[in-house]
Amino acid sequence: xxxxxxxxxxxxxxxxxxxxxxxxxxxxxxxxxxxxxxxxxxxxxxxxxxxxxxxxxxxxxxxxxxxxxxxxxxxxxxxxxxxxxxxxxxxxxxxxxxxxxxxxxxxxxxxxxxxxxxxxxxxxxxxxxxxxxxxxxxxxxxxxxxxxxxxxxxxxxxxxxxxxxxxxxxxxxxxxxxxxxxxxxxxxxxxxxxxxxxxxxxxxxxxxxxxxxxxxxxxxxxxxxxxxxxxxxxxxxxxxxxxxxxxxxxxxxxxxxxxxxxxxxxxxxxxxxxxxxxxxxxxxxxxxxxxxxxxxxxxxxxxxxxxxxxxxxxxxxxxxxxxxxxxxxxxxxxxxxxxxxxxxxxxxxxxxxxxxxxxxxxxxxxxxxxxxxxxxxxxxxxxxxxxxxxxxxxxxxxxxxxxxxxxxxxxxxxxxxxxxxxxxxxxxxxxxxxxxxxxxxxxxxxxxxxxxxxxxxxxxxxxxxxxxxxxxxxxxxxxxxxxxxxxxxxxxxxxxxxxxxxxxxxxxxxxxxxxxxxxxxxxxxxxxxxxxxxxxxxxxxxxxx
Numbered sequence: 001x002x003x004x005x006x007x008x009x010x011x012x013x014x015x016x017x018x019x020x021x022x023x024x025x026x027x028x029x030x031x032x033x034x035x036x037x038x039x040x041x042x043x044x045x046x047x048x049x050x051x052x053x054x055x056x057x058x059x060x061x062x063x064x065x066x067x068x069x070x071x072x073x074x075x076x077x078x079x080x081x082x083x084x085x086x087x088x089x090x091x092x093x094x095x096x097x098x099x100x101x102x103x104x105x106x107x108x109x110x111x112x113x114x115x116x117x118x119x120x121x122x123x124x125x126x127x128x129x130x131x132x133x134x135x136x137x138x139x140x141x142x143x144x145x146x147x148x149x150x151x152x153x154x155x156x157x158x159x160x161x162x163x164x165x166x167x168x169x170x171x172x173x174x175x176x177x178x179x180x181x182x183x184x185x186x187x188x189x190x191x192x193x194x195x196x197x198x199x200x201x202x203x204x205x206x207x208x209x210x211x212x213x214x215x216x217x218x219x220x221x222x223x224x225x226x227x228x229x230x231x232x233x234x235x236x237x238x239x240x241x242x243x244x245x246x247x248x249x250x251x252x253x254x255x256x257x258x259x260x261x262x263x264x265x266x267x268x269x270x271x272x273x274x275x276x277x278x279x280x281x282x283x284x285x286x287x288x289x290x291x292x293x294x295x296x297x298x299x300x301x302x303x304x305x306x307x308x309x310x311x312x313x314x315x316x317x318x319x320x321x322x323x324x325x326x327x328x329x330x331x332x333x334x335x336x337x338x339x340x341x342x343x344x345x346x347x348x349x350x351x352x353x354x355x356x357x358x359x360x361x362x363x364x365x366x367x368x369x370x371x372x373x374x375x376x377x378x379x380x381x382x383x384x385x386x387x388x389x390x391x392x393x394x395x396x397x398x399x400x401x402x403x404x405x406x407x408x409x410x411x412x413x414x415x416x417x418x419x420x421x422x423x424x425x426x427x428x429x430x431x432x433x434x435x436x437x438x439x440x441x442x443x444x445x446x447x448x449x450x451x452x453x454x455x456x457x458x459x460x461x462x463x464x465x466x467x468x469x470x471x472x473x474x475x476x477x478x479x480x481x482x483x484x485x486x487x488x489x490x491x492x493x494x495x496x497x498x499x500x501x502x503x504x505x506x507x508x509x510x511x512x513x514x515x516x517x518x519x520x521x522x523x524x525x526x527x528x529x530x531x532x533x534x535x536x537x538x539x540x541x542x543x544x545x
Contacts, residue, residue: 008211015207016106020113023200027118027137030192043190047123050185058185059128065182066129068175069141074148078104081152095338096159099212100151106204107147111140114200120193128186138196139180139189146176146201154209176201241270242288244281244308246300249324250340257341258299258322265348267295275300281307289317295539299340301325302372302517310369313357313535320347320539327518329372333438333453334540347539354534355453358437360516363524369532370437370516373447376506376527377432378411378463380513384520413464415509420460420501428497432463433506435529445478450500456533460499470495503530 034040067073082097120137153172156165180194189197241262245255255272262270273284281300285308288296298308299322312319322340323331334355336343360374361367373379411431418433419425436459439451451459465471473495506527513523 011211012102012106012207016110016204019106019200019203019207020110022203023110023114023138023196024117026196026199027114027120027135030137031118031120040192043192044123046191047125047184047187051125051187053185062128062182062185065178066141066186066188068149069145069179069183071140071144074104074144077148081148085155093159093339095212096155099208100148100155102212103151103204103208104144104147106207107143107201108140110200110204111138111143114138114196115140120190123187123190125187127188129188136189137193138200139183139193140197141183142176142180142189142194142197143201143204145179146198147204149173149175150201150205151208154205154213158213240291240293241267241295241297242285242291242293243270243272243297243299244275244284244288244304245272245298246275246280246304246324249301250299254299254324254340258297258344261341261344261348262297264345267348270297275304275307279307280304282311284308285311289315293317295320297322297344299324302327302329303519305330306369306371306517306519309357309371309536312537313369313532316537318352318537318539320344322347327372327442329438329441329518330453332442333372333440334538336541346541350539350541352537353454353540355536355538356437356456356458357532357535358435358458358529359532360435360527360529362514362527364522365514365524365527368516369535371536372438372517373434373436373441374514374516374527374529375432375434375461376508376512376514376524377414377430379432379434380515380520381411383515383518384513414512416462417505417507418460418462418499419505420499421503425505428462428464430462430464432461433508433527434461434463435459435504435527436461437531447478448498450498454534456531457500457502458504458529458531460501460504462497462499463495464497465495501529501531504528 030040078100081100085093085097085100114137115135118135118137120135122136149172153169156169156172160168176198180198183189183194184191243255243258243262250258259270259272262268271288273288275281275284281298281304285296285298289311295318296308296312297320298305301323302325304325305321308319321331321334321336322344323336323338324340328338331338331343337346358370358374359367360370413429413431416428416430416433417425418428434447436448436451438453439448439459440446448459448461463474465474477496504527506529508525511523511525514521514527
């Protein structure tokens with residue numbers, strides 16, 4: 001699991017147990033010691049009053065409102081909303097989609113626990129709906145409606161702009177109340193059952209939001225400066241700010257949002273500079289540094305970041321990373337939010353940290369910095385296939401890479417010689433050799449379990465599965481977070497091996513496709529990689545203690 005997800009899972013599990021305990025305790029109190037106390041003694045009168053109010057029109061309206069909290073409706077709205085969050089925006093909102101799904105699921109799970117633990121009969125009035133033989137406490141319709149429509153209201157407040165933002169959020173928040181009133185009107189629940197549903201849904205929302213949407217939910221990894229770096233980090237003082245952006249992934253509305261964040265933090269009159277196909281960011285960044293930029297904001301994917309990082313390497317000018325691409329590997333591993341404006345706001349609230357870069361060269365490949373990963377073989381063939389279909393990447397995002405890798409699994413193996421830090425060369429066969437400054441890729445898969453962006457070392461993965469058993473072994477190893485056993489000096493033959501190094505020479509028996517930070521480069525037979533410790537200064541959110 002990537003950093004932060006394990007914490008989120010434990011947080012959700014622990015608080016869900018507390019939530020279920022609280023709700024069951026309230027239910028047992030309502031049906032036990034408190035059932036003869038006011039206001040519980042007045043609940044029958046409330047249900048009878050709703051019966052007296054019934055008219056044909058109100059009954060029809062209550063049926064529509066009740067249907068909004070029905071199981072089928074809630075499942076449909078949840079699925080449609082999650083798909084829309086993933087497929088409609090230019091950059092898929094995976095975290096927001098997971099938040100909605102988790103909130104609704106938690107509410108349902110706790111509801112099932114409550115109905116098993118608390119036995120409460122439904123009101124003794126004429127009921128307009130049939131019902132399963134479940135407890136009246138809590139109102140499942142109301143709880144589910146609170147989770148889904150309340151979750152959509154929270155997303156509306158965080159994602160929409162302008163006066164409609166509040167209007168949409170308020171309308172969504174009214175829906176669970178209407179569902180609760182409809183359930184009372186139709187004689188399906190006591191008032192405290194509806195209130196319990198509202199509380200259950202709200203608690204599920206709060207837990208999911210805290211674990212998945214809060215700024216510190218996936219905290220930035222600690223990035224202590226290398227021993228040679230002087231003094232503690234200090235916040236960056238506002239000054240001349242250059243904003244480098246890739247126009248294919250950052251539109252005018254996105255730039256306006258970033259400008260507002262910068263101005264909020266005192267960075268007035270930022271200069272926005274476009275990248276081009278001929279110069280993906282290196283030249284623009286170098287000019288910004290020469291012109292006296294105190295901060296460089298990079299809005300783009302891993303390729304734009306790599307180009308800018310190469311020009312900032314060795315300088316004291318900090319970089320604020322705004323992930324706007326498909327992979328955004330460095331941003332994911334540094335714990336930055338993946339929403340551009342949120343990422344910039346979190347970075348500007350943080351402090352400068354030194355992280356490493358990798359430097360790589362080879363036959364036909366000039367010396368180049370990389371920030372995340374570089375490799376040859378299967379991964380490079382995957383990147384080449386995925387990048388050939390820009391439309392698929394724009395619509396589906398990082399799952400495009402999953403489809404591409406499935407089509408490249410038959411990439412042939414080749415012999416490879418690996419020399420690490422001057423030690424004797426190791427002979428292996430491999431389908432893929434991957435060098436990484438960070439370890440986790442899209443979907444939370446950890447390819448390099450010990451890789452850190454600030455440890456003064458790079459990590460190496462040699463992948464050589466043979467047959468179905470070999471691929472299953474690789475899958476099992478990666479899903480459980482890899483193994484730190486680097487079999488240096490062994491005879492090889494393992495489906496997956498891990499190494500760490502400062503300098504590596506890798507020579508292949510045949511020419512292989514190669515990639516740098518997700519961008520295909522010229523194919524070749526040789527790679528030389530070394531770490532540049534603490535070469536880049538990055539603004540990172542303050543890590544929660």
